[in-house]
Amino acid sequence: MRSVPRWSLLSSGCAPVLLAGGWMIAADMEGSAYDPFTQTISVLAAYGAAGFWVMTGALLALGACHLLTAWGLRPAALAGRLTLAAGGVTAFVVALLPVPSSGGSLRHGSVAAVGFVLLAVWPVLAAVRGGAAPWGLRPAPALAATALMGLGAAWFLVEINRHGPAGVAERLVTCVQSVWPFVVVASCLLHRENDTSAE
Numbered sequence: 427m428r429s430v431p432r433w434s435l436l437s438s439g440c441a442p443v444l445l446a447g448g449w450m451i452a453a454d455m456e457g458s459a460y461d462p463f464t465q466t467i468s469v470l471a472a473y474g475a476a477g478f479w480v481m482t483g484a485l486l487a488l489g490a491c492h493l494l495t496a497w498g499l500r501p502a503a504l505a506g507r508l509t510l511a512a513g514g515v516t517a518f519v520v521a522l523l524p525v526p527s528s529g530g531s532l533r534h535g536s537v538a539a540v541g542f543v544l545l546a547v548w549p550v551l552a553a554v555r556g557g558a559a560p561w562g563l564r565p566a567p568a569l570a571a572t573a574l575m576g577l578g579a580a581w582f583l584v585e586i587n588r589h590g591p592a593g594v595a596e597r598l599v600t601c602v603q604s605v606w607p608f609v610v611v612a613s614c615l616l617h618r619e620n621d622t623s624a625e
Contacts, residue, residue: 430614434498438608441491445604448484449597452477462593466586467600468534472525482521488604489517492545495607499552501614502563506552509544510607516541542582545603546575552610560617562610571606578602 452470453460455477460469471481492514496507520538525531553559553568561567578599585592 430500430611431498432615434495434611435608435615437491437494437498438611441488441495441607442601442604444484444487444491445600448481448487452481452484455480462597463591464589465593466596467593468520468525468538471521478524482524485517485521489514489521492517492607495611499607499611499614501554501560502552502610503554506548506550509548509551513541513544513548513603516544542575542579542599542603546572546579549575549606549610560610560614562606562613571602571609575599575602575606 449462449467449470452475453462456470456475467481469475470477471485472478475481493511496511496514499507499510516537520534520541523531523534523537525534549568549571550565552563553565554563555565578595582592582595582599584590585595
């Protein structure tokens with residue numbers, strides 16, 4: 427099985443830190459006008475928002491992290507790697523198509539929805555059959571991760587439509603989606619070290 431380069435740990439580990447750091451700094455810049463409980467992350471990257479450049483930069487960095495991780499995740503099935511990379515590209519597009527200062531944006535919402543789907547299905551598409559696969563690339567954990575992300579995305583859609591805690595739901599699903607690549611990379615590196623020590 428091909429090995430994962432150690433720099434993939436950095437690219438995958440930076441993704442959740444940059445995303446969460448971006449929304450926390452941008453929300454702080456917005457002040458009390460922003461409600462993280464009910465408002466989405468996209469509001470922070472809207473035209474005219476105080477933290478526009480911070481959140482836009484965080485989304486662009488997130489996309490770059492996903493692309494680098496997909497490139498380095500050599501043991502994963504190609505379909506999963508390509509899907510993770512496509513999820514990274516959607517982060518770029520979401521950043522480049524911000525919502526207006528008031529109201530919604532069909533283009534932004536559509537690209538964000540595609541991104542949610544891509545980042546939810548990549549784990550199961552990256553899974554490798556066989557007992558020799560690293561834990562994060564085995565079918566059962568991959569399916570569980572995809573199911574969790576799918577449920578989180580469904581909860582987000584429900585809360586958006588009923589004007590509930592959409593901000594909480596979105597943060598939960600984006601956290602899981604940004605952390606899972608790190609889990610997979612770490613499991614691949616640990617698997618390689620275990621194999622090396624067993625020889």
